[in-house]
Amino acid sequence: MKGRRNLIAALLAVMPLAAGCGSSSNPITPTTPTTDTLTGTITKNGAVTDTFAVGGPGVVAATITSLTPLSTVQVGFALGTWDGTTCQVVLVNPAGTTGSLLQANASTKGNYCVHLYDTGNVAADTPVSFTVTVLHP
Numbered sequence: 001m002k003g004r005r006n007l008i009a010a011l012l013a014v015m016p017l018a019a020g021c022g023s024s025s026n027p028i029t030p031t032t033p034t035t036d037t038l039t040g041t042i043t044k045n046g047a048v049t050d051t052f053a054v055g056g057p058g059v060v061a062a063t064i065t066s067l068t069p070l071s072t073v074q075v076g077f078a079l080g081t082w083d084g085t086t087c088q089v090v091l092v093n094p095a096g097t098t099g100s101l102l103q104a105n106a107s108t109k110g111n112y113c114v115h116l117y118d119t120g121n122v123a124a125d126t127p128v129s130f131t132v133t134v135l136h137p
Contacts, residue, residue, distance in 0.1 A: 033135040044124045047117035051082045054106045058137030061103045062114050064096050066131040071098040076117040087113035094119055
């Protein structure tokens with residue numbers, strides 16, 4: 001019985017602290033970002049758009065992690081917002097290669113996009129496969 005009274009007393013002491021949880025006007029930003037891995041193939045004069053959902057405000061960082069068969073081929077690389085049909089480009093690198101990074105601050109949760117396209121460097125008989133890693137809230 002004494003153990004039960006101690007448990008109840010301990011719970012009553014913690015309740016005011018627990019009541020304050022979740023009622024803060026300053027939400028806690030998650031410390032672990034979400035990672036999306038986007039893949040596809042760019043053909044001569046072609047383009048690929050991939051979308052991803054951001055859960056809240058914070059840094060969005062997109063990196064070309066691979067281009068094959070040639071890692072140094074230059075492709076157009078863009079980051080933007082997705083309106084349901086079109087990638088509204090915000091940042092663009094017309095000469096993206098493996099390791100290229102685009103980084104922006106998302107002001108709100110929503111749908112965003114990565115757009116890769118041929119800038120005249122993809123051969124007709126050798127499409128370029130890509131992997132882009134996106135870190136976001």
